[in-house]
Amino acid sequence: MKLAVVAGGAGFLGSHLCDLLIKEGHKVVCIDNLMTGHKKNIEHLLDHEHFTFLNHDIINPINLDNYVIHHIYNLACPASPVHYQDNPVRTIKANTLGVVNMLGLARKHKARILQASTSEVYGDPLEHPQTEEYRGNVSITGPRACYDEGKRVAETLFCDYKRMHNLEIRIMRIFNTYGPRMAEHDGRVVSNFIVQALKNEPITIYGDGSQTRSFCYVSDLIDGMYKLMNHDSFEGPVNIGNPDEFTIKELADLVVQKTGSKSLVTYNGLPQDDPKKRKPNISLAKEKLEWEPKVKLAEGLDSTIEYFKTICC
Numbered sequence: 001m002k003l004a005v006v007a008g009g010a011g012f013l014g015s016h017l018c019d020l021l022i023k024e025g026h027k028v029v030c031i032d033n034l035m036t037g038h039k040k041n042i043e044h045l046l047d048h049e050h051f052t053f054l055n056h057d058i059i060n061p062i063n064l065d066n067y068v069i070h071h072i073y074n075l076a077c078p079a080s081p082v083h084y085q086d087n088p089v090r091t092i093k094a095n096t097l098g099v100v101n102m103l104g105l106a107r108k109h110k111a112r113i114l115q116a117s118t119s120e121v122y123g124d125p126l127e128h129p130q131t132e133e134y135r136g137n138v139s140i141t142g143p144r145a146c147y148d149e150g151k152r153v154a155e156t157l158f159c160d161y162k163r164m165h166n167l168e169i170r171i172m173r174i175f176n177t178y179g180p181r182m183a184e185h186d187g188r189v190v191s192n193f194i195v196q197a198l199k200n201e202p203i204t205i206y207g208d209g210s211q212t213r214s215f216c217y218v219s220d221l222i223d224g225m226y227k228l229m230n231h232d233s234f235e236g237p238v239n240i241g242n243p244d245e246f247t248i249k250e251l252a253d254l255v256v257q258k259t260g261s262k263s264l265v266t267y268n269g270l271p272q273d274d275p276k277k278r279k280p281n282i283s284l285a286k287e288k289l290e291w292e293p294k295v296k297l298a299e300g301l302d303s304t305i306e307y308f309k310t311i312c313c
């Protein structure tokens with residue numbers, strides 16, 4: 001039986017990963033400081049004999065000497081622009097000090113370690129769709145830099161630990177993902193629009209709504225993450241996301257239509273450095289992992305809407 005540490009395991013993605021790992025017969029040690037993660041996301045696992053929760057911030061070192069660790073998934077970082085900009089220095093610490101601590105843990109246990117990186121490493125991309133070779137167009141000094149540059153240096157640290165210490169690494173670049181267990185006040189577009197629509201409140205489009213994103217359903221994303229971790233040799237970086245691209249206005253219309261909402265759309269200012277478009281090229285994931293997303297936006301939105309009906313409206 002393999003033991004996996006999931007840092008950020010009480011978050012939206014982390015908790016779904018914990019579910020999959022338990023289902024696949026792993027032991028799981030879930031670490032979370034509960035800043036943006038929530039205990040309710042893992043409540044159903046707390047009594048499971050193979051599941052342990054530790055309230056810990058990865059900015060501080062952790063030894064876990066009484067465990068034999070095989071795999072470490074590092075998802076510990078606030079991921080919504082609203083949250084990662086709330087305390088940008090902390091965001092940078094999670095991606096530097098925190099990542100060094102997780103890499104040190106992997107080194108000590110001779111464990112394989114996966115970094116949840118992001119499409120944000122491409123910044124406001126000048127190449128479309130984005131391939132893994134693209135080096136990005138990232139502001140060094142803007143409000144998103146704490147996350148974008150943080151995630152970039154985290155990838156660098158992973159590669160340097162591999163070069164210096166022969167560590168087994170995996171790097172996945174996650175594109176916009178949605179689904180049940182997104183937090184109601186997460187601030188991201190899918191959760192904001194669904195909650196606003198269900199409450200018949202104005203749908204807040206930032207800018208003119210012509211910017212695009214490509215939305216991946218959570219089960220597809222977690223499936224890709226698990227495949228990457230368990231691949232014998234392929235380490236990435238690899239894009240994991242859904243290449244079906246939508247404008248934000250199209251998303252707003254779809255959510256209003258699906259919820260039967262009376263909400264009207266309002267147009268607000270566009271946040272600084274908001275990427276104009278984003279769409280993954282997933283050829284590498286298809287080739288190396290035999291992975292591609294299965295859930296269409298229309299289908300994934302249905303179950304996400306059902307989830308939000310149970311928690312907020």
Ligand code: UDP
Nearest residue numbers: 081187188189190192204205206211248274
């Ligand atoms: N957005 C919006 N209204 C909202 C929240 C977000 O129009 O209530 C826009 C945001 O400006 C961006 C896109 O939706 O262009 C995706 O934003 P999100 O915060 O979900 O993630 P990002 O891809 O920017 O990290």
